[in-house]
Amino acid sequence: MSLTLQTLDPRHDPEPSDWERLRTAAGQCVTWRYDLLRAYAWAAQAPVLLTVLREEGTAVGAVSASLRGVRPHRGAYAAGRDFAGIVDVHAPGNRSQKGWWFTGDPDAGRRAELLRGYVRGLRRVTGPGWRGVVWREVSPGEPAQLPGLLKARLPTAPLARLATPWPGIDAWYAGLDRARRDSLKRRARSLSADPGLSIGVGPARELVTGAEAAALRAENDLKHRARLLPLAPLPLPYLDALVAGDEVIAIAYRDGERRLIGLSLILDHPAWPICLSWGALPPEHGGRKHLYFDGYVRMVEWAIGAGKSGLVLGKGQAEVKRSLGADLVASSALAVPF
Incomplete structure (x- = not known):
C-alpha cells in the first residue's frame, strides 16, 4: 500500500x-x-x-x-x-x-x-x-x-523495567537482597508512622498542582538530563495539563504544613505504567531522608494492587533500580546521515 x-x-x-x-x-x-x-x-x-x-x-x-x-x-x-x-x-x-x-x-x-x-x-x-x-x-x-547504511552508535543510560507478577508486596520483598529488603521495610514503617508527614497515592489531579510539580522537578531535571542534545525542562502549562487529566498517578509527600516535599509522577497504562519523574526537597531545606527509596515501595505496592504487568522505572540510577529487582535494557542513540 x-x-x-x-x-x-x-x-x-x-x-x-x-x-x-x-x-x-x-x-x-x-x-x-x-x-x-x-x-x-x-x-x-x-x-x-x-x-x-x-x-x-x-x-x-x-x-x-x-x-x-x-x-x-x-x-x-x-x-x-x-x-x-x-x-x-x-x-x-x-x-x-x-x-x-x-x-x-x-x-x-x-x-x-x-x-x-x-x-x-x-x-x-x-x-x-x-x-x-x-x-x-x-x-x-x-x-x-x-x-x-552508515550508522554511528552512542550508548546511553539503560532503561529499567520491573515486572510485578506478585500477589502482594511481600513477594517483591522476598526477592530482594536481605539488607535492601530490611532497609526498605524499616524506612517505610518509620515514614508511615511520622505524624508530621502525609503520603498520598492516587490520581495526580487530587494530590498535586502543576506548579508544585514544576518546582520539585526543576533540580532533578538538571541532574539527570540527557547528555546528547539535552531536552528542555517541562514547562508549567504542560505540567498543569498533565496532572489535571485522568492518566497520571502521583505519590505525594507533604509535611505538617501541607508543603509538598516529595513527588513521583507515573504515566498510567493498562500493562506497563511509566515512572515519569521524581523530585524532592533536600533535608536541609525541610525535606525528609529516604523518600526516594520509599517512593519505590509505594510505586510497587500501587502497581501490584492495580494488577499491572510491571513498571517502567526509567533511566538513571541504574544499579539502584537493579537492586530493586528491575531488568536493565540496553539503549543507545543512533546518528544516521541522509
Whole structure:
C-alpha cells in the first residue's frame, strides 16, 4: 500500500480527527495527547515536527522529532524552519519511550519499511540542508530496522523495567537482597508512622498542582538530563495539563504544613505504567531522608494492587533500580546521515 506522510507543527496545526483513536490503538500514554504535544512544542528548544504515517488514508503510526537547526536562537524559528540541521527523533518530554510507534505491532521487516518511507518523506519536507537523523532510545536489535547504511552508535543510560507478577508486596520483598529488603521495610514503617508527614497515592489531579510539580522537578531535571542534545525542562502549562487529566498517578509527600516535599509522577497504562519523574526537597531545606527509596515501595505496592504487568522505572540510577529487582535494557542513540 502507498504510504503518505501528514506532517504537523503542533503549535499551529489542528489535531487530526483520528489522532486520539490512533494514540489509543497504539497503546501510547498520555504524553502523546495532542494538547500536551502542543504545550510541549511551544516551550521546546527547537521546532517539533509530528508526522502521522498513513496508508490509503488510514493512520498506522507516528514519529515525533525536533528540528535542530544551525541557527543558535530559538527566535529564528518563528517564521519557519531553519535551512539546515539534523532531525532529532525522540518522545516528547519522556526519555523512557521512543519517538516512533505503530499500530498493530508490525514485525521488524514491516517497521523497517515504514521507517524508510518516513525518512524518504522527511528529506523532501526538510530540504537539502538537513544532513541526517538522530534516533534516541534505540533498543538492541532495532538498528537494523532504522534506514541508512552508515550508522554511528552512542550508548546511553539503560532503561529499567520491573515486572510485578506478585500477589502482594511481600513477594517483591522476598526477592530482594536481605539488607535492601530490611532497609526498605524499616524506612517505610518509620515514614508511615511520622505524624508530621502525609503520603498520598492516587490520581495526580487530587494530590498535586502543576506548579508544585514544576518546582520539585526543576533540580532533578538538571541532574539527570540527557547528555546528547539535552531536552528542555517541562514547562508549567504542560505540567498543569498533565496532572489535571485522568492518566497520571502521583505519590505525594507533604509535611505538617501541607508543603509538598516529595513527588513521583507515573504515566498510567493498562500493562506497563511509566515512572515519569521524581523530585524532592533536600533535608536541609525541610525535606525528609529516604523518600526516594520509599517512593519505590509505594510505586510497587500501587502497581501490584492495580494488577499491572510491571513498571517502567526509567533511566538513571541504574544499579539502584537493579537492586530493586528491575531488568536493565540496553539503549543507545543512533546518528544516521541522509
